[in-house]
Amino acid sequence: MDVMRQQVGxxxxxxxxxxxxxxxxxxxxxxxxxxxxxKTMRPELAAREEFRRRFGKEAEAARRVARFCTAPVLDAGxxxxxxxxxxxxxxxxxLASVVRQAPLTGANLEALAIGVATALTAIHQAGVVHRDLKPSNVLLSPVGxxxxxxxIAQLADTSGHAPATLAQGMGTPAYMSxxxxxxxxxxxxxDVFSWGSLVAYAxxxxxxxGTGGVAEVVYRVIHHAPALDGLDERVRPLVERALDxxxxxxxxxxxLMDLLMGRSAVPVDAATRAVSETWTPVVAPPTRQDPPPPPAGRRLLPTVLVGLAAAALGVAATLAVLRPWEARGGGSGVAEPIRPAVKNGSCQCTDMAAAPFGGGDQMRMYAIFENVPQDVETVDVDLRVLGVLRDVPITPA
Incomplete structure (x- = not known):
């Protein structure tokens, strides 16, 4: 859709x-x-009879995939x-945006390897082949x-296999088999080969x-051994087998799932639970976009979204943000915190009182604030009895 419609189906x-x-x-x-x-498909695809014929069939197959370490298909039409x-x-x-900041290590790398193998097991059990497993097709949720x-890549085959559509119709060169x-x-x-490439990248x-032009990367995929220097030895042997x-x-x-978990015939639901129990939530890297300067000369972000995952201590708290940019010069302490924005009488933030949790649990929270200077990239979040979290990234809403 070139112009965003307000209602689709x-x-x-x-x-x-x-x-x-x-x-x-x-x-x-x-x-x-x-x-x-x-996801709305490109009009030139939807206009093709072959695409329309296969769309319902492929979408229905995708809906049969069990919701274990996947984002299940809910509707199509x-x-x-x-x-x-x-x-x-x-x-x-x-995954791509996180790894650009730093590769995964330790328990999170193992949990990623298990989680993606679990998702592929569920996908294959439904008779579906992913065909385009790559870092941008793996989302790092608070639970894994x-x-x-x-x-979806199956549907792109209606556009043919010309070089211009290689990445779209056959997979992404750096991660295809x-x-x-x-x-x-x-x-x-x-898909297993793509799993190996993806875990190596992570x-x-x-x-x-490597990287480079499509033809260059494709040649290496077919003829060269993978470069796995620096990959954690706990996952490297399986990655090597997957990249045969x-x-x-x-x-x-x-x-893959069985070998990673050290036992045979692991059910996908058990593997999913194991991933969520060992996964440490990843905070999204901040994305900064400079808006046009306001006419009055004040450079303020009209709305700022603060996202974080905090260890729970079993008590309720009120979100507020300290304004370290005002604590300059000879001032002592930090200025009065600003409160989350209010809309229709309700705080634009996580309702802590309605979300009880126990010791050792984790919870993802958010709050929307107004009138934060445009050049501020982090804030200190005051969770009252939970304490102050320092340097939490902020992103324009």
């Missing part, structure tokens, strides 16, 4: 989340207020010539990784077959 569009080769993704909500990620697909909305950054867009790179049919073993910050050029020698997603 049963969903009310709220804002744009991103854009890719297949279409545009929006944050939307259904009639009950449940938030979803709504056509509205006024617009093909749309709604999935569960996952709050959290994608979630794989999105499974089966050798058989995909040769134009052969993708299988569950192809643990080292580099794709194992021969798909018949690769382990299945279920075998």
């Amino acid at each position: 049963p969903f009310r569009v709220l804002s744009k989340l991103g854009e890719g080769g297949m279409g545009v993704v929006h944050l939307a909500e259904d009639a009950s207020g449940r938030r979803v990620a709504l 056509f509205d006024g010539g617009v093909a749309y697909l709604a999935t569960e909305y996952v709050e959290g950054p994608d 990784p979630r794989v999105i867009d499974f089966g 050798p058989e995909q790179a040769r134009g052969e049919q993708a299988t569950p073993a192809s 643990g080292t910050g580099r794709p194992p077959f 050029k021969d798909p018949a020698r690769r382990p299945s997603a279920q075998q």
Whole structure:
């Protein structure tokens, strides 16, 4: 959609989340207020008869995928010539944006490897092949990784396999399997190869077959050994097996999950619980966008969203933000904190009183504040009896 529609099917569009080769993704909500990620396919795809014929079939297959370490498909259809697909909305950054700041290590790297293997197991059990597993298709939620867009790349095949559509129709070069790179049919073993590339990237910050032009990367995928220097030895042996050029020698997603967890025939629900128990929430890296300067000369961000994951102490608290930018010069202490914005009489923040939690639990909280200077990148969040969290990144809402 070049111009954002306010309603697509049963969903009310709220804002744009991103854009890719297949279409545009929006944050939307259904009639009950449940938030979803709504992908609208590009008009040139939806106009093709072959695409329309396969869309319902592939979407229905994707809806059969169990919701373990995935963002399940909730609805799909056509509205006024617009093909749309709604999935569960996952709050959290994608793997690519996090690894650009620093690779994953320790328990989180292992949890990522298990979580993505679990998602692939659930996807393959439903008879679906992801075909385009890559860092931007893995979201890091507060309870662990979630794989999105499974089966969607299958629909792009209606556009053909010309070089211009290689990344869209066959997968993403740096993470595709050798058989995909040769134009052969993708299988569950192809997804396992992509798992190996993705885990190697997550643990080292580099794709194992390097970067560069499509032809150059594809040649390395087919002919070169992966570069795994610096990858944690606890996952490296499995990554090497997953990146075998021969798909018949690769382990299945279920075998990856079993080997990572040290026992056989691990159910996907048990693996999902294990991931959530060991996962440490990842705070999204701040994204700074400079808005046009206000006419009066004051440079203030009209609204700022503060997101954080805080260890719970079993008590309620009120969110407030200290204004360290005012504590300059000879002042002692910190200025009076600003309170979260209020809309229709309600605080625009996490309702702590309505969200009890116990010792050792974790909780993701947010608050929206107004009139924060544009050049401020972090704030100190005062959680009263929970204490003050220093240097929490802020992002324009």
